[in-house]
Amino acid sequence: xxxxxxxxxxxxxxxxxxxxxxxxxxxxxxxxxxxxxxxxxxxxxxxxxxxxxxxxxxxxxxxxxxxxxxxxxxxxxxxxxxxxxxxxxxxxxxxxxxxxxxxxxxxxxxxxxxxxxxxxxxxxxxxxxxxxxxxxxxxxxxxxxxxxxxxxxxxxxxxxxxxxxxxxxxxxxxxxxxxxxxxxxxxxxxxxxxxxxxxxxxxxxxxxxxxxxxxxxxxxxxxxxxxxxxxxxxxxxxxxxxxxxxxxxxxx
Numbered sequence: 705x706x707x708x709x710x711x712x713x714x715x716x717x718x719x720x721x722x723x724x725x726x727x728x729x730x731x732x733x734x735x736x737x738x739x740x741x742x743x744x745x746x747x748x749x750x751x752x753x754x755x756x757x758x759x760x761x762x763x764x765x766x767x768x769x770x771x772x773x774x775x776x777x778x779x780x781x782x783x784x785x786x787x788x789x790x791x792x793x794x795x796x797x798x799x800x801x802x803x804x805x806x807x808x809x810x811x812x813x814x815x816x817x818x819x820x821x822x823x824x825x826x827x828x829x830x831x832x833x834x835x836x837x838x839x840x841x842x843x844x845x846x847x848x849x850x851x852x853x854x855x856x857x858x859x860x861x862x863x864x865x866x867x868x869x870x871x872x873x874x875x876x877x878x879x880x881x882x883x884x885x886x887x888x889x890x891x892x893x894x895x896x897x898x899x900x901x902x903x904x905x906x907x908x909x910x911x912x913x914x915x916x917x918x919x920x921x922x923x924x925x926x927x928x929x930x931x932x933x934x935x936x937x938x939x940x941x942x943x944x945x946x947x948x949x950x951x952x953x954x955x956x
Contacts, residue, residue, distance in 0.1 A: 706770045708804050709777065711736075711750075711784075712796035717761045718831040718942070719791060724755040732756075735792055736767060736784075743783045744773035753806040753949040754813065757901070759831070759941035764795075764814075764948040768806040806949075812877065814894045814948040815903045817939065819911070821887040834907075834943035841914035843881050843889065849913040849923045850879040853893070853906065858930035862909070864901035864938065872899060872930070877954055881910075892947075896954070904938035911939065 713736065721729035725737070733750060740748040753766040775783070781797035788794070818833040820826070825835055853876045860872040878894040891907055909926070912918040926933070 706772050708768060708770050708800045708802055709780065710796075710798050710800040710804060710806065711767050711769075711781075711794050713765045713767060714763050714793050714795050715761065715765065716791040716831070717756060717759050721758045722756055722760070723752055723762075723765065732762075732765075732792060733767075735789065739784055739787050740769065740771075742787065743775065743780065744771045746771055746773065751806045753810050754898070754946065756944075756946055757904075757941050760944045760946070761832070761942075762946040765946050766806045766810070766949045766951075768800065768804055768809075809951055810949050811952060812894060812896050812950045812954045813898060813946065814878075814892065814950075815898065816945045816947045817891040817893075817903060817907045818943045818945070819889040819891070819907075821889070831942050834940045839915070841889070841911065842916065843883060843914065845916075845920065846881050846910045846914040849910050849918075849920055850881065850891075850893075852920075852924045852927055853879045857927060859899055859902055859927075860930045860932050861926050862902045862905040862936070863899040863932050864905060864936070870897070870899070874898065874902075877956065879906075894954070901938045904941065904944055905936050907939040907943070908937055 715732050720732050723732045725731050725733040737748050737750055748769050750767040750769040756762060777797045777799050781794045784794045820833045820835050821839055822835060823838055856875040858872050859874050863872055874895050874897045876895040880892055882890045884890050913923055
């Protein structure tokens with residue numbers, strides 16, 4: 705009898721070529737599958753709730769897999785953390801109902817993006833935030849622009865090439881900038897789904913509004929136009945975190 709497991713995983717993506725397994729490069733998926741295969745004695749293939757790019761981090765990535773191994777869920781967590789590298793950890797392990805799938809069973813996700821406005825470059829946060837030296841951002845304008853994202857829209861403008869063929873129509877429940885400390889900004893966005901590099905593309909355009917390079921009217925016009933912008937530049941990957949994946953209906 706095969707069992708289905710759900711693991712919640714946190715990782716520092718700095719040293720990996722993204723989450724999804726690659727033929728030549730080391731990825732988070734590969735490391736997790738290798739560890740699970742060692743523990744279960746089977747060739748384990750996992751499904752992730754979503755792929756993250758090179759350098760992108762996760763606090764709440766969810767993966768699922770099936771196994772015939774009889775190991776208890778609590779023991780699986782301990783066994784995994786005893787052999788995983790220090791930049792990847794299993795923070796929760798549980799048996800799930802048959803048919804559970806980390807990606808297809810997900811109802812909504814939360815991403816966070818961190819920007820640090822500083823005078824001098826800080827080498828100690830180089831992998832964990834987008835640093836902008838001697839820059840001022842109009843957070844009020846950025847939040848006003850972010851407000852246009854709420855609701856259901858065709859987000860084709862914020863879709864990068866290489867995206868899987870999924871509907872560009874998504875519903876955003878929350879999109880807000882917070883100043884956690886002077887010059888330390890966090891963008892929180894929650895929605896029922898996200899396109900390839902959609903959050904990083906949104907952040908870039910919101911920063912353009914914060915710098916005064918893009919008006920609120922232009923931002924809304926581009927969103928409403930719903931045409932992919934081939935010259936768009938995504939915000940750097942190191943500021944992005946997959947924070948949470950929800951498997952029940954979204955509650956504000």
